[in-house]
Amino acid sequence: MTIAPDLPLRDPLTARPYVVSTIRQQTHDIVTLDVRPAEAPIAFAPGQFDMVYVYGVGEAAISISSDPATPELLSHTIRAIGWVTRALNDLQPGATIGIRGPYGRGWPLDDAEGRDLVIVAGGIGLAPVRPAIMAALAQRDRFNRIALLVGARSPRDLVFRDDLDRWATNPAIDVHVTVDSAVRGWGGRVGVVTKLIPRVPFDPDGATVLTCGPEAMMWHTADALVKRGVDPNHLYVTLERNMRCALGTCGHCQLGPVFVCRDGPVFAWPEVSGLLEEREL
Amino acid sequence: MAAPGVIAPSGLGSLIALLRDEGYRVVGPTVRDGVVVHDDLAGVDDLPVGWQDRQGPGTYRLERRDDEALFATAVGPHGPKRELFPPRQHLWEAVSDGDAVFHVVEPPAPDERIAFLGVRPCELAAIGVQDRVLLDGLAADRVYAAHREQVLLIAAECHQPAGTCFCASMGTGPGVVDNDGSVPVARADLAITELLEGEHRLLLRAGSEEGSRLLDAIDHRAATAEDHAARDASLAAATEQMGRHLDVEDVHDLLMGNLSHPRWDEVASRCLACTNCTMVCPTCFCTNVEDTTDLSGERASRDRRWDSCFTIEFSHAGPTSVRTSTRARYRQWLTHKLATWIDQFDTSGCVGCGRCITWCPVGIDLTEEVAAIRASDGRKSTS
Ligand SMILES: Cc1cc2nc3c(=O)[nH]c(=O)nc-3n(C[C@H](O)[C@H](O)[C@H](O)COP(=O)(O)OP(=O)(O)OC[C@H]3O[C@@H](n4cnc5c(N)ncnc54)[C@H](O)[C@@H]3O)c2cc1C
Ligand code: SF4
Ligand code: SF4
Numbered sequence: 001m002t003i004a005p006d007l008p009l010r011d012p013l014t015a016r017p018y019v020v021s022t023i024r025q026q027t028h029d030i031v032t033l034d035v036r037p038a039e040a041p042i043a044f045a046p047g048q049f050d051m052v053y054v055y056g057v058g059e060a061a062i063s064i065s066s067d068p069a070t071p072e073l074l075s076h077t078i079r080a081i082g083w084v085t086r087a088l089n090d091l092q093p094g095a096t097i098g099i100r101g102p103y104g105r106g107w108p109l110d111d112a113e114g115r116d117l118v119i120v121a122g123g124i125g126l127a128p129v130r131p132a133i134m135a136a137l138a139q140r141d142r143f144n145r146i147a148l149l150v151g152a153r154s155p156r157d158l159v160f161r162d163d164l165d166r167w168a169t170n171p172a173i174d175v176h177v178t179v180d181s182a183v184r185g186w187g188g189r190v191g192v193v194t195k196l197i198p199r200v201p202f203d204p205d206g207a208t209v210l211t212c213g214p215e216a217m218m219w220h221t222a223d224a225l226v227k228r229g230v231d232p233n234h235l236y237v238t239l240e241r242n243m244r245c246a247l248g249t250c251g252h253c254q255l256g257p258v259f260v261c262r263d264g265p266v267f268a269w270p271e272v273s274g275l276l277e278e279r280e281l
Numbered sequence: 282m283a284a285p286g287v288i289a290p291s292g293l294g295s296l297i298a299l300l301r302d303e304g305y306r307v308v309g310p311t312v313r314d315g316v317v318v319h320d321d322l323a324g325v326d327d328l329p330v331g332w333q334d335r336q337g338p339g340t341y342r343l344e345r346r347d348d349e350a351l352f353a354t355a356v357g358p359h360g361p362k363r364e365l366f367p368p369r370q371h372l373w374e375a376v377s378d379g380d381a382v383f384h385v386v387e388p389p390a391p392d393e394r395i396a397f398l399g400v401r402p403c404e405l406a407a408i409g410v411q412d413r414v415l416l417d418g419l420a421a422d423r424v425y426a427a428h429r430e431q432v433l434l435i436a437a438e439c440h441q442p443a444g445t446c447f448c449a450s451m452g453t454g455p456g457v458v459d460n461d462g463s464v465p466v467a468r469a470d471l472a473i474t475e476l477l478e479g480e481h482r483l484l485l486r487a488g489s490e491e492g493s494r495l496l497d498a499i500d501h502r503a504a505t506a507e508d509h510a511a512r513d514a515s516l517a518a519a520t521e522q523m524g525r526h527l528d529v530e531d532v533h534d535l536l537m538g539n540l541s542h543p544r545w546d547e548v549a550s551r552c553l554a555c556t557n558c559t560m561v562c563p564t565c566f567c568t569n570v571e572d573t574t575d576l577s578g579e580r581a582s583r584d585r586r587w588d589s590c591f592t593i594e595f596s597h598a599g600p601t602s603v604r605t606s607t608r609a610r611y612r613q614w615l616t617h618k619l620a621t622w623i624d625q626f627d628t629s630g631c632v633g634c635g636r637c638i639t640w641c642p643v644g645i646d647l648t649e650e651v652a653a654i655r656a657s658d659g660r661k662s663t664s
């Protein structure tokens with residue numbers, strides 16, 4: 001491998017080289033890339049993201065989806081929807097990609113200390129909360145109940161199925177999976193993820209909730225949670241906006257006064273619900 | 282610090298020569314194609330000698346004066362941002378080592394000593410604003426920091442504001458504003474006040490050790506009480522002549538409390554979303570990144586270039602853009618400049634230079650837009 005590991009990298013906008021070690025096909029259009037740094041690994045917090053660069057194509061903001069306890073092996077889970085994400089889906093093991101990060105404010109696990117921790121993920125939204133689940137399970141004593149609610153369009157759109165199967169038999173975490181529409185052979189629940197919210201056992205008064213999914217799903221989830229009695233101040237979402245720098249200077253990710261990259265991407269619901277309500281802000 | 286001095290207009294020639302001898306690139310206002318632009322200055326004759334501008338919404342014209350004034354034109358479309366934060370900047374390059382393996386090469390930091398001559402007070406404020414954005418954030422911007430560290434700022438106070446100027450409303454001019462820490466104003470190394478009453482002369486005041494050294498190095502006489510009085514009178518007259526006015530009282534809450542005001546639709550029916558206003562604004566900082574690969578495929582370059590919130594691609598995320606309508610894009614621009622900028626950087630994003638008014642092809646005037654919203658403030662009826 002001819003990566004120059006000793007280059008002095010001075011510019012915060014310059015990527016560091018990483019080597020793709022394994023590729024896991026999650027769904028027809030989602031892969032998880034496990035990468036190893038050519039230089040010293042950098043610690044990250046659950047919910048933080050990287051800017052991931054593909055040779056000659058460009059960069060995309062991608063959440064880190066691996067265990068924060070092992071920063072020497074970073075995972076990113078990527079849906080192919082455009083130039084960069086498609087190119088990331090087409091890589092082979094051994095390829096170099098560029099990574100700079102980690103960026104942003106992650107999930108506030110401290111807020112859930114001594115409380116019920118409820119995690120609601122839609123589709124690929126499981127990827128950005130996966131490090132939080134792993135960190136919470138590693139410090140299981142800090143929390144009361146831990147519940148994970150996962151929704152996907154169909155069984156073939158579920159990501160991290162190995163983890164879901166494993167966690168399903170782990171008494172430390174209460175896992176509920178549902179799909180919008182079933183196929184033959186699916187023995188699980190059918191219906192949107194918000195339908196699970198009234199049924200899953202947790203104490204709404206003493207729950208901290210982490211939500212990740214499409215914006216519409218987060219709205220419905222927030223509505224259902226607040227209806228059940230969850231304090232919106234303990235409800236957290238992660239937002240997606242166009243990002244070019246991740247440093248708060250390219251201007252693209254602004255949502256009113258907020259730079260999503262720098263002030264987020266994780267926000268307490270009251271910090272952003274009013275802004276999101278304003279059409280085209 | 283050297284005491285204020287006075288020189289004849291021609292004396293500026295020795296300053297320019299001295300700076301060039303010392304290895305500075307001297308950049309300042311000069312007339313090209315009927316417009317005052319920013320370019321290299323070799324001597325006093327390169328300045329807009331005897332010219333004056335007539336600026337209005339969507340119009341710009343140069344006119345001859347009946348004197349030899351050097352600084353009677355206000356700002357043109359360019360400003361120091363072109364050099365400090367160039368429209369296109371090379372970030373880094375990935376060099377292929379074959380087999381989908383590459384390494385990264387960064388260009389050397391820019392190393393150029395630029396002396397800006399004739400920097401307007403509003404531009405000092407704009408540099409101060411950019412310092413907050415590009416130096417004081419999560420990480421200092423390398424390109425900007427490298428240019429900024431080496432720059433020399435020689436200001437020229439304004440005695441002839443243009444029809445689109447409103448620096449007096451924004452507290453950034455027409456005289457050089459002291460940097461007392463309350464507003465972010467870049468410090469001028471040297472400030473020039475052109476005095477036209479009586480003998481045509483330039484009052485020079487040093488603002489830094491470097492400016493002081495330069496003032497000492499050129500022939501001058503000591504400034505008198507009369508010179509200082511002439512400066513005061515000139516600035517007072519310029520304040521009187523200010524072409525436009527913006528009422529900034531409560532402007533943050535005014536705009537953020539009127540996000541559904543019908544005026545946004547009205548202005549959107551005129552705005553072409555051409556991006557001109559953002560390209561000429563001295564504080565706009567938004568950028569995009571471009572990736573290009575050379576013909577052999579062996580080198581892939583990343584370059585950054587100015588971007589604009591007026592394009593539909595700017596807010597692309599998810600299946601569509603966040604801001605598809607022109608209404609939303611104009612609203613983003615104006616609310617950012619005058620309101621959310623304050624939340625983000627504790628300063629207004631507008632310094633009152635008037636460029637966006639002059640260079641808007643349809644003459645949209647932000648001072649008028651704010652006044653229109655103020656005149657029918659939606660908050661009054663709702664709250
Ligand atoms: C903080 C943050 C974390 C993210 N984490 C992840 C992650 O873990 N995994 C992941 O796959 N993605 C993630 N994203 C989204 C990802 O950054 C975008 O999908 C990516 O930038 C698209 O780049 P591209 O070059 O592939 O698409 P482009 O070529 O730029 O876009 C092509 C087309 O795709 C559409 N498009 C662009 N972005 C999106 C989007 N987000 N959703 C749907 N369509 C889009 C555009 O409308 C365009 O038509 C994250 C984004 C942010 C801001
Ligand atoms: S918004 Fe207009 S007047 Fe204000 S600084 Fe920018 S270009 Fe000048
Ligand atoms: S306000 Fe004027 S200059 Fe700005 S985008 Fe609209 S038409 Fe162009």
